[in-house]
Amino acid sequence: MLIRVDPASDVALFAQVAASVRTEMATGRLLPGNRLPAARDVAESLGVNLHTVLRAYQDLRDEGLVDLRRGRGAVVTDRAADLAGLHAEIRALGERAKGLGMSPDTLASLVRESVDG
Amino acid sequence: MEDRRRIVVRAVWVALVVPVLVTVVAVALQLAWLGQLPDPVAVHWGTSGAPNGFAAAWVVPVMTAATGLLLPGIMAAVTIPALGRGAQGATFRFLAATAAGMATMTAVISTWSVAVQRGLGDAASAPSIVPAMLVGLVAALAVGVLGWFAQPVQHHVVPGAVAAAPMPVRAGERVMWTRTATAARWLSGLLLAVTALNAALAVLFWFTSPEAAPIVAATALLVLLAFASTASFTVRVDREGLTVTSALGVPRFRVPLDDVVSAGTGDTVGFGEFGGYGIRTAGHGTGVILRNGEALRVTRTSGRQFVVTVDDAALGASVLQGLVAQHRAGAA
Numbered sequence: 001m002l003i004r005v006d007p008a009s010d011v012a013l014f015a016q017v018a019a020s021v022r023t024e025m026a027t028g029r030l031l032p033g034n035r036l037p038a039a040r041d042v043a044e045s046l047g048v049n050l051h052t053v054l055r056a057y058q059d060l061r062d063e064g065l066v067d068l069r070r071g072r073g074a075v076v077t078d079r080a081a082d083l084a085g086l087h088a089e090i091r092a093l094g095e096r097a098k099g100l101g102m103s104p105d106t107l108a109s110l111v112r113e114s115v116d117g
Numbered sequence: 118m119e120d121r122r123r124i125v126v127r128a129v130w131v132a133l134v135v136p137v138l139v140t141v142v143a144v145a146l147q148l149a150w151l152g153q154l155p156d157p158v159a160v161h162w163g164t165s166g167a168p169n170g171f172a173a174a175w176v177v178p179v180m181t182a183a184t185g186l187l188l189p190g191i192m193a194a195v196t197i198p199a200l201g202r203g204a205q206g207a208t209f210r211f212l213a214a215t216a217a218g219m220a221t222m223t224a225v226i227s228t229w230s231v232a233v234q235r236g237l238g239d240a241a242s243a244p245s246i247v248p249a250m251l252v253g254l255v256a257a258l259a260v261g262v263l264g265w266f267a268q269p270v271q272h273h274v275v276p277g278a279v280a281a282a283p284m285p286v287r288a289g290e291r292v293m294w295t296r297t298a299t300a301a302r303w304l305s306g307l308l309l310a311v312t313a314l315n316a317a318l319a320v321l322f323w324f325t326s327p328e329a330a331p332i333v334a335a336t337a338l339l340v341l342l343a344f345a346s347t348a349s350f351t352v353r354v355d356r357e358g359l360t361v362t363s364a365l366g367v368p369r370f371r372v373p374l375d376d377v378v379s380a381g382t383g384d385t386v387g388f389g390e391f392g393g394y395g396i397r398t399a400g401h402g403t404g405v406i407l408r409n410g411e412a413l414r415v416t417r418t419s420g421r422q423f424v425v426t427v428d429d430a431a432l433g434a435s436v437l438q439g440l441v442a443q444h445r446a447g448a449a
Contacts, residue, residue: 002432004292029429037295037351045293045355 001030001037005046013048017056025065025080026087036066036074124269125200131264132193132213136220139260140185143224146231147178153235159243160230166245181227189216195388204389205271213268218261225253278381278414278422281431283438288447293355294436298427300348301408304394308344315340347395350405352413352427354437356444359415361405361425368396370405372423374444378416380437382430385412390424413437 001024005016024030036042039053046053057074060066065083066074097107154174161170192212200209229249234240286292300308315337322330342365349364358373359380387406391397397404402422406412413430415423415437427433 001296002292002294002436004286004290006287006290008287008289041295041353042293045295045353045357046291047356048291 001034003042003046005048014052014055014059017042017046017048017053018059021056021060022065022083025076025083026090028084028087030076030080032076032078032080034076035072036076038073120269121200121203121205124205124271125197127268128197128200128209128213129193131267132189132196132216135217135260135264136185136189136193139217139220139224140182143185143228144178144182146228147181150231150235151175151178154231155234155237155240157240158231158234159240162246166247168241168243168246171240177227177231181223185220185223189220192216192219199386199388202386204386206389206392207271208392209389210265210268210271214261214264217264218257221260222253222257225256226250229253278379278383278416278434280379280381281434281438283442284432284435286439286443288443290443291356292436292440293353294433295351295353296427296429296433298350298352298361298405298407298425300394304407305348308348312337312341312344347405347407350407350425352425352433354433354440356440358440359413359423359425359433359437370403370423372415372417374441376417377437377441378418380413380415380434380441382434383412383414384410385424385426387426 001021003017003020005013005020007013009016011019021030021036030036036057039057040050042048042053043050057066057068060074061068064077064079066076068074093111094104094107097104151174156174157171158174158177159168159170160172160176160180161168163169193216196209196212196216226246226249229252230243230246233249234243237243284292299305315333319330319334319337322333346363346365346368351360351362351364353360353362356374358371358375358377360369360371362369385391385404385406386409387394387397387404388409391399391404391406394406394408397406402417402424404412404422404424405426406424407426410426411428411430412424412426413433415434417423
């Protein structure tokens with residue numbers, strides 16, 4: 001699995017880690033039952049604080065995407081498959097917005113409003 | 118492609134046709150002589166040269182068929198399909214020749230041992246087996262050498278890595294890619310079987326010769342540890358470079374970013390490229406080879422390769438290329 005973070009970005013590091021994991025689920029590279037790498041290893045690899053990674057994993061648990069169990073680490077739940085199911089449509093929407101010259105932020109806020117409304 | 122066809126056809130002759138023919142002839146002779154043999158016949162000889170093991174006469178042809186076909190059969194099964202898929206190397210040529218030699222040795226020794234017992238009233242008076250073993254060994258060597266030269270030269274194909282397109286990595290950005298590499302099912306099955314056999318052997322020794330039991334048990338444990346340490350590896354690409362760590366923690370291999378000339382992918386046939394599976398060293402580099410097929414290949418500054426069989430290797434190679442580019446841009 002692939003995790004990337006950019007300390008120069010405005011987005012908090014923990015949110016970037018969580019976003020990377022979600023992308024892996026959406027693209028089907030991370031499947032239900034798979035285990036996330038140990039938070040300590042991810043922190044070491046990326047050179048970020050352990051708590052940053054743990055915070056990301058907790059957020060993913062709160063979203064129901066992973067189970068956190070002592071001794072077993074973070075295991076991907078069946079809900080990850082739902083994310084994968086949306087992947088094609090999200091990609092298509094993104095491509096269309098790009099073709100129209102729309103910024104990612106504009107698209108994101110439109111999606112957010114349509115979900116909230 | 119004409120070459121590959123010739124290599125496969127000759128390998129079939131040497132590794133399959135010759136062992137089967139030799140074994141069939143040996144078994145036919147032994148069956149034809151069954152009526153002239155004492156019952157039981159001698160089947161084992163002591164160091165003094167006198168027979169010390171006896172069995173019913175039909176046991177010899179059955180054992181000849183089993184040993185003459187089983188091991189050479191395994192060698193043929195390893196060699197021929199791999200060659201058919203395009204793998205090449207001296208290992209394959211050698212293994213095919215060995216199959217022919219081994220079958221010859223079995224056939225000569227067993228048939229000779231039966232031949233000298235024709236017309237004997239009591240198998241205890243059977244002559245020494247030493248001449249049979251010497252002739253068998255010479256015949257095996259001769260057939261093996263013939264088998265080697267009957268096959269075309271096979272150049273060890275060092276698979277080139279197809280360099281991956283580097284994933285764009287911005288300055289300051291941090292990326293990690295990780296994936297578990299596990300042994301092919303047939304390989305872990307084989308390891309399990311050998312481990313079980315070792316354990317059974319240890320138990321057997323416990324009852325039959327207790328003084329040797331600790332040594333056998335220790336060997337079994339050592340083999341188990343060796344297998345456990347090669348069954349599964351974590352492959353990681355990050356700012357440290359490529360790290361491949363056994364599930365047990367050791368052994369661990371690392372290729373730092375500074376040492377990476379290029380990263381890419383290329384299929385491997387472990388048997389042809391490294392002469393086997395597990396942690397392997399060959400002339401062109403080191404490999405953690407747990408199955409055939411897709412592998413991540415890193416060319417190091419020494420010109421040697423580091424190879425690990427892992428799924429999704431293309432992405433890992435692309436990340437590694439991206440990190441190397443970022444590292445060089447930063448260092449420049």
